[in-house]
Amino acid sequence: MRAIETIKNIWKIEDLRYRIITTLLLIMVYRVGSYVVLPGIDVETLSNLQEQTRGGLMALLDMFSGGAFSNASIFALGIMPYISASIVIQLLGMALPYFQKLQREGESGRRKLNQYTRYLTVAILLIQAPSYLVNLKTQIGAAAFPEGVMFMITSTIILAAGSMFVLWLGERITDKGIGNGISFIILIGIIARLPQALGFEFINRATTATGGLVMFLAEIVFLLFVVAASILLVQGTRKVPVQYAKRIVGNKQYGGARQYIPLKVNSAGVMPIIFAQALMFIPITIVGFSTTSSSAFVQAFTDNTGFWYNFVYAILIIVFTYFYTAITIQPNQMAEDMKRNNGFIPGIKPGKKTAEYIDSIMSRITLPGSIFLALVAIMPAFAQIAGISAEFAQFFGGTSLLILVGVILDTLQQVESHLMMHHYDGLLKSGRIKGRQGSVSAY
Numbered sequence: 001m002r003a004i005e006t007i008k009n010i011w012k013i014e015d016l017r018y019r020i021i022t023t024l025l026l027i028m029v030y031r032v033g034s035y036v037v038l039p040g041i042d043v044e045t046l047s048n049l050q051e052q053t054r055g056g057l058m059a060l061l062d063m064f065s066g067g068a069f070s071n072a073s074i075f076a077l078g079i080m081p082y083i084s085a086s087i088v089i090q091l092l093g094m095a096l097p098y099f100q101k102l103q104r105e106g107e108s109g110r111r112k113l114n115q116y117t118r119y120l121t122v123a124i125l126l127i128q129a130p131s132y133l134v135n136l137k138t139q140i141g142a143a144a145f146p147e148g149v150m151f152m153i154t155s156t157i158i159l160a161a162g163s164m165f166v167l168w169l170g171e172r173i174t175d176k177g178i179g180n181g182i183s184f185i186i187l188i189g190i191i192a193r194l195p196q197a198l199g200f201e202f203i204n205r206a207t208t209a210t211g212g213l214v215m216f217l218a219e220i221v222f223l224l225f226v227v228a229a230s231i232l233l234v235q236g237t238r239k240v241p242v243q244y245a246k247r248i249v250g251n252k253q254y255g256g257a258r259q260y261i262p263l264k265v266n267s268a269g270v271m272p273i274i275f276a277q278a279l280m281f282i283p284i285t286i287v288g289f290s291t292t293s294s295s296a297f298v299q300a301f302t303d304n305t306g307f308w309y310n311f312v313y314a315i316l317i318i319v320f321t322y323f324y325t326a327i328t329i330q331p332n333q334m335a336e337d338m339k340r341n342n343g344f345i346p347g348i349k350p351g352k353k354t355a356e357y358i359d360s361i362m363s364r365i366t367l368p369g370s371i372f373l374a375l376v377a378i379m380p381a382f383a384q385i386a387g388i389s390a391e392f393a394q395f396f397g398g399t400s401l402l403i404l405v406g407v408i409l410d411t412l413q414q415v416e417s418h419l420m421m422h423h424y425d426g427l428l429k430s431g432r433i434k435g436r437q438g439s440v441s442a443y
Helices: 001-010 015-031 045-051 056-063 080-095 097-103 106-141 149-176 181-207 212-235 271-288 298-300 307-328 331-340 351-387 390-396 399-419
Strands: 235-244 247-249 251-253 258-264
Touching: 001 015, 001 399, 015 149, 015 181, 015 399, 045 080, 045 106, 056 181, 080 097, 080 149, 080 399, 097 106, 097 247, 149 181, 181 307, 181 390, 181 399, 212 235, 212 351, 212 390, 212 399, 271 307, 271 351, 271 399, 307 351, 331 351, 351 390, 351 399
Parallel strands: none
Antiparallel strands: 235 258, 247 251
């Protein structure tokens, strides 16, 4: 079989074999740490915390941490503080000249930005860790929560150190493993929840009269359809032809070859969903601090399966997709780079006209991409309305599915590049695997 032959070829490549084994060992360390509970916390008192993470944003945080959040583990805060810090630094790079200068300084600037990102991550952790401990005390009860300021201080240090250790594991996977370490850590956290959610859904359908195994098989088929649609969303591009002017050196003629600018249908990735989720979580937070929650507005925006919640959620995703695409894709810079390299789009004048043409193309392809992204994001709500459990419904769309698809494609592309470099056939006979066009992170 071709699959067995491909596995043999992968194992023959010493460097690839070493990277895969290293990645598996580092992932094993991460998964073991996800079950190491904070010192002083009784595991039997965590039932309320685990119930709290069954839905909403808490479920998303628990999924990204691979269950460490609901286990009160030393890795409970996971990689999310680093992601938050990375987003802030990225936005600062678009707003402040100093950070823009660092982005243009190449490797030295990148190291400086990474250093700032780590400092900001530690600052975020020192805020999130006490908040997590206060929530933990509320869920397990003051009687089961260790008393004293020293416990809060030591636990804050442990949570911060655990999150930074997870970051270190991700960097080691990038350097010594299969690559995309931070994204791979998130991927493992998502996949770790899949067997439990799948098993619960199977038992639920098999033991109740709501469709039985036929409905379960229909859910699996629909899930595969959503995954296929997500792959198209991740890989979709629009190619803009670019012609480079011919130039003559001596008696030889160079240039004139036609190339393409691959403009992505979804250049923003999962960032619009993350921003929209943060805004939609505000009403839930307000309810948590208030004593009254019976108003129609509060009820509408705390029901993640309701019409108004998902309608506003989808609109925010479309708006943020345009916003994030506008600040990441700069047509003026692309037009200037082409003009500097004697390139032009056939039929379009270089300079301002080229920038306007690229901007018009991006506007046209971003609209269907943003609508499709919004549909994928609200798909878990439709899944829950159809009777699918909340845990399994998380895999029918949203941030988790897009991250899962994107990272798996990138990982397969890494493996395929090693195979092709050593003159072996790729993973697919029909053609090469396309990742996320050089993206190095899922978020």
